[in-house]
Amino acid sequence: MMAITLFGAAVIVFVVIRIVPGNPIAMMLPPGATDEDIARLTAHYGLDKSIPEQFVVWLTGVLQGDFGTSISLRQPVMPLVLGRLPATLELSIFALVLAVIIGGAMALTGTRFRGGRTEAVIDVANGAGLSIPDFLWALVLILTLGVLYPVFHISGRISPSLDLPFTTQFYAFESILRLRFDLWWDLLKHMFMPALALAIPLAAIIGQLLKQSLKETMHLDYVVLARTKGYGENHVILFEALRNAVLPTLTLIGVQFTFLIGGTVIIERLFSYEGLGNMAIDAVINRDLPLIQGIVLVFALLFTVVNLVVDLTYALLNPRLRHA
Amino acid sequence: MTPFLQIENLSAVIRGTSDRLLRSVSLEVNSGEVCGLVGESGAGKSMIGKAVLGILPAAVEIAEGQVQLDDEDLLAMPQADRRRLIGAKAALIPQDPLTALNPSRRIGPQITDRLIDILGWTRRDAANRAAELLDEVHIDNPQRVLASYPHELSGGMRQRVLIASAFAANPKLVIADEPTTALDVTVQKQILRLIREMQERHGTAMLFVTHDLGVVSKVCQRLTVLFAGKVIEQADVADFYAGPRHGYSKALLAATPKFTEPFTSLMPVDRAVITAVTAEIEAADGAWHHG
Ligand SMILES: Nc1ncnc2c1ncn2[C@@H]1O[C@H](COP(=O)(O)OP(=O)(O)OP(=O)(O)O)[C@@H](O)[C@H]1O
Ligand SMILES: [Mg+2]
Secondary structure, X not given: OHHHHHHHHHHHHHHHHHHOXXXXXXXXOOOOOOHHHHHHHHHXXXXXXXXXXXXXXXXHHHHOOOOOEOOXXXXXXXXXXXXXXXXXXXXXXXXXXXXXXXXXXXXXXXXXXXXXXXXXXXXXXXXXXXXXXXXXXXXXXXXXXXXXXXXXXXXXXXXXXXXXXXXXXXXXXXXXXXXXXXXXXXXXXXXXHHHHHHHHHHHHHHHHHHHHHHHHHOOOHHHHHHHHOOOOXXXXXXXXXXXXXXXXXXXXXXXXXXXHHHHHHHHXXXXXXXXXXXXXXXXXXXXXXXXXXXXXXXXXXXHHHHHHXXXXXXXXXXXXXXXX | OOOOEEEEEEEEEEOOOOOEEEEEEEEEEOOXXXXXXXXXXXXXXXXXXXHHXXXXXXXXXXXXXXXXXXXXXXXXXXXXXXXXXXXXXXXXXXXXXXXXXXXXXXXXXXXXXXXXXXXXXXXXXXXXXXHHHHHHOOOOOHHHHHOOOHHHOOXXXXXXXXXXXXXXXXXXXXXXXXXXXXXXXXXXXXXXXHHHHHHHHHOOEEEEEXXXXXXXXXXXXXXXXXXXXXXXXXXXXXXXXXXXXXXXXXXXXXXXOOOOOOOOOOOOOOHHHHHHHHHHHHHHHHHHHHO
8 A cells, every 4th residue: 555655656756857847967067068968968867768768767776775866966865865854854743743732732721711712812823823824934933033032043953063973863862862952952942943833733723623522522421421520620621531532633633744744845945954855945946856756755655654653543542443 | 307419499591591491499319218300301300410410511500599419508619629529429320321431441440530539549449349339230250341441342231330330439329310211121121120229239319310200110219290490299109109289290190101001102291281381380480580
């Protein structure tokens, strides 16, 4: 199933990026290169063959672990992509955590004080979160917490002046393992705004949907019965309603998280964050076909993994599916 | 001696209106006594139980009256205190066992939670008590059931679990809200017998809500007849079956199938009687609105 999805994604991207106008070879040669130079280099990268032929060559390479060579960076694609992937993963997962915390808090607070002014305020906040896209939130954040009150860094992944002891690209994760909280703090100050921009729309969706399903759950017989046992509203919401109310939200979080990962492309660009998305934009500008192809494949793989994780979590939380 | 549960002049309205769902209801349940609460669908039987237990729907509010549980004025207390008091002294056997258990929690904790959290028992004591209770409600292999999820049990089993849970904290009052209506006919009798058995063993007072006068005669010592949220008649069961005083009660009794003809279904109550009692209530309502 996963293989079919990935294959489909590979085919579509492969064809599309070769149909759209723009010649990668012409872009890499200095002005004044002759047509012959261009033709020779085009043949060198195999771009003179028909699209199906190119695809067969590419796929044969991929199956042997060779994803080709980046035209603009002149390095093998896979090491390039894998070098950037951890930065994007850390950003996306941090954004997801923020979204779950913010959205969850709004849903729980809204349910606890349902029908009152607090809920109305939360509804308005959710509406704003939903109707403004992530890149506009990014601009708002840059202007406020970046420029007006410069609390956070607006550019890059880590301050260039720092010595990096890292052996992996998972900087934030590794800095915790190494107990280098000074580095972790610096990473956080860089990651916070892009992550928050990505998180806000998802937080709003979680807030709205989870509140809705919590409120419905609060009327169910077993929740009412728990009240007669002597429990207060906080306990009833957290320990009786929440777990059942989370289930419908969970599937949606999975789908929305893949959108969030897609959003990293623009957000990383806006914050000059050295991740996969930022690299993707460079690759597209340079018409770097092998690199685009590699990045897309990794994104597609990420999406399928997210969906798999969601399905597993759902089964874990729902006792009716656990033994099946 | 004052009654264990004393409801006085209780009126409940739809929030923000003067539409009464309960009309100056007064009702008493003495310690150890089983009281029937009878009426047609929509009469407000469940509403009385909910008002006592503090679980009225958000759209309903209490307009006047008092509810005293064990000499404490429930409506005058802060919500958290009221819930704890109710959790310690009263319990509900709900109508529908299929929806009254949390689908994502195991049976064991659903029985023991209040013992541990509200009454401060140790986990071990609570677990032993749960096993003992399942034994009392005639469930074989209690340990297996305690570790099960609700969907792994039949409807009858789940109602047994809920009965066990209701009696877990040795409540002084149990409110049973049509505890057999949602069950299969063959299971209904067993569950009814079980509730009676548990009530006798624990000496619990009980408010037994039903629309079936046939059941009342078997289970209750006294009964209250309700129509449109108003108490129509209160009597000892023996006196009531010998001859109800109110016209509506008579019609209701006449509509109840005799035990000798178990397969006749419930008949509708005579229309003329309903018209008469409705007029009576409207007159009283007029007085309430202007008084
Ligand atoms: N959430 C609610 N909001 C407003 N009115 C309600 C609500 N729930 C019930 N009612 C009304 O309250 C009245 C009494 O309902 P109640 O559930 O107490 O009836 P009942 O005697 O228990 O009937 P049944 O035998 O069907 O259970 C009904 O007229 C019903 O329409
Ligand atoms: Mg009812």
